[in-house]
Amino acid sequence: MKNDSVSLTIDGKPVQVPAGTALLLAAKANNIDIPTLCYHPELKPEGHCRLCVVEIGTAPRTRLVNSCTYPAEPGLVVQTASAKVLASRRMVLELLLAQAPAGEHLKEMAAAMGVHETRFKKGDPAARCILCAQCVRTCREVVGVSAISMAFRTPKKRVATPFAEQSEACIGCGSCVFICPTNTIAYTEKDGIRTVWGRKFELQPCNKCGNYIAPKAQLEHWAKLTGDPVESFYVCKDCR
């Protein structure tokens, strides 16, 4: 419908997108790339990393907003690579490089934007987590179990299970591990046992081929969701 689309300007280029489209996606649809770290198309954007900031408005009344959540408005003037945007983005990258010196993806991204070193005191050299919360959001929004969450405030902020104990809600699905852009979350699989978030999960072998399918806890979760008997999930997808 014509009514539902809005016209705005991104980097001097007039564009039309459906009303409410996040500026990040509006730019993307017009082949303008904005770097992101905490954004994931399957998750509700929350504006954690601040890498995707863009400048909106016209001088002298402009401000930075995160493009992953800010909706396209009629007549909005957006700059995705103004001096202010680039300075802010580089500073955020410097801060992240100091926070997560071991983050390879982060280093590559920073280098691509001309940031090769940080002027800030580096934290733990092995640190990789950038607190983007993709794991937490995946667990809550996609898996639907909320086994992990952000815990504490700035000085001790981290992703954790409740009270840092083995989470009863966790189904061992490993989605958090899969989604993590920095390979931070510890995860092992050995002798039919998967270990994640400090809890061991027994893996269910396929009734036909014997290959492991998934943790029993995860299949039980599926059974609960679908109402089917858990045994109906004891055959792997290749053998079905």
Add this chain to the structure above:
Amino acid sequence: MPKFESMNHLEEYRGRLLSSRNPQEPQVLVCGGPGCLPMGSEEVAAAFQAELKQRGLNGNVVLKESGCQGLCAKAVKVMLRPQGITYQQVTAEDVPEIVEATLVNGKILDKFCYQDPADGSVKAYKSKVPFYQGQRPIVLGKMDLIDPTSLDDYLAQGGYQALQKVLGGKSPEAVIDAVERSGLRGRGGGGFPTGRKWRLCRQAPGDVKYLICNGDEGDPGAFMDRAVMEGDPHAVLEGMIIGGFAIGANQGYIYVRHEYPLAVKRLALAIDQAREAGLLGANLLGSGFSFDVKISKGAGAFVCGEETALIASMEGDIGEPHPRPPYPAVAGLWGKPTVINNVETWANVPAIMSHGPEWYAAIGTENSKGTKVFSLVGAVNNTGLVEVPMGTTLRQMVYDLGGGIRDGGEFKAVQTGGPSGGCIPKQFLDLPVDYDSLQSVGSIMGSGGMIVMDETSCMVDVARYFMSFLHDESCGKCTPCREGTKHLLEILTEITKGNGKEEHIPLMEELCDTMAAASLCGLGQSAVNPVRSTLKYFREEYEAHILHKKCPALVCRPLLKYTVDPETCTGCLACVRECPVDAIHGEAAEPQVIDQELCVKCGMCHAVCKFDAVKVES
């Protein structure tokens, strides 16, 4: 208390109440505010009760525990009515003397009266005390008149008359118009026009709307909202009910810190009283409008004062802010249109509706109308809670109300707006305090903290102190605030230790720019103010620390040098006994020497020397 079925019913009750009360009746109001309570106000009140009873006066003299009477530096405060005599620094032991002399014999006791530090004159009456003279109490107006646990007291002061006026014939739009015309802006710090916020919420589509009172006052040293919630809880409720009517909400919440147990208790009592009286619940005063209020307790995270974090906390989620838009007025609590206003904002509403928006708008400056409550603390003689018209100058606050700098010191700076406010130097003492002027000099109104500093404050250390608070309180959701506060604190700490580098100043400035522009919420955006303002107005202090390794205010211990003046030292060895690292040597009755290699600069020698022989320099 009857359940009021109609406006007339309430008015009849009020009339009977007033005619049963004698305005000339002697009253003793013992301050039970945040300053006086820990200083023993309950004991003082108990002593009055015992003394009055013993003398058989308990039938003639009314004894009440009031809300905050303001001049907290002089706790415990006692107000004697009808004369309006204000006594200070009263202890339970003083009570018999006060009863005998003042209540029985009508004699004023000078020693309990305020003494003007300027000329030593004694001020017995509240109206003569300079601390109160410059004030314009609206929100704090009933503080030393009522017992906050008595709905009758509130009604006797005209309480719920504004609500009657609103429910008795005003349309919601007319109420919003009035609030808009009054020029009231959010007293929590943001300064957003209250009427416009209400209108946005009223216009937002949706049948269910909510209203929240933000009582999450978390600034160190600030207790404005606490004093209002404890001292005049019905004013907050009345403001909220009027707000609910205006925006079309039937449910309000008060989000209040768990660390304010008395505020929670008083609010809960006020809610019960209002429900019993039909001032909360279904069909208020027969108007057809229903409204109720619940208390939601917060766990004390500073960030939960930010509206979206507050809502997250109320919903049982982790107290982190969310990107706006959508604004709470469109999608707030449980996704419904929600108005959030601070305690003081709500408490202003009844007065605006009673006296009219024009009356309110006549107070203050062009863009900041009405009054503002400040907690005036720090290096002034008269610390306490004040309410002044917008536009009162900093000089008036510090010298007239505050009674000048304590110990005859020199004014250095005033920090307004809580931990994320800026430090304003001497050259702006004549600045009229309002939202815009404070912002123009790099500070904020905030919720009304006002910390006065004298020459003994090191501005680098001040910035470091506030940054340590903000670093602890940053929720850590967004990178600039989480990592920025960390590195600002780290750099400031290094500078105060004498490890500062020249490049630290431009690096901090650059970091501040990104934090201010790119942080998710107001906490991170304003966290830079203490650093930016001190870098701007007290740059030479940073340079002294970084380039010359000196702390001009003699605060940063690693940069200090303690020596013994051989001329004045008597060799009493007091310092030798106190030194924790045995760094002081010399014969008894001979001048002592401090070994600079061993000295850890703890300052004990300086503190114990009775002869002023230990010198500190930087």
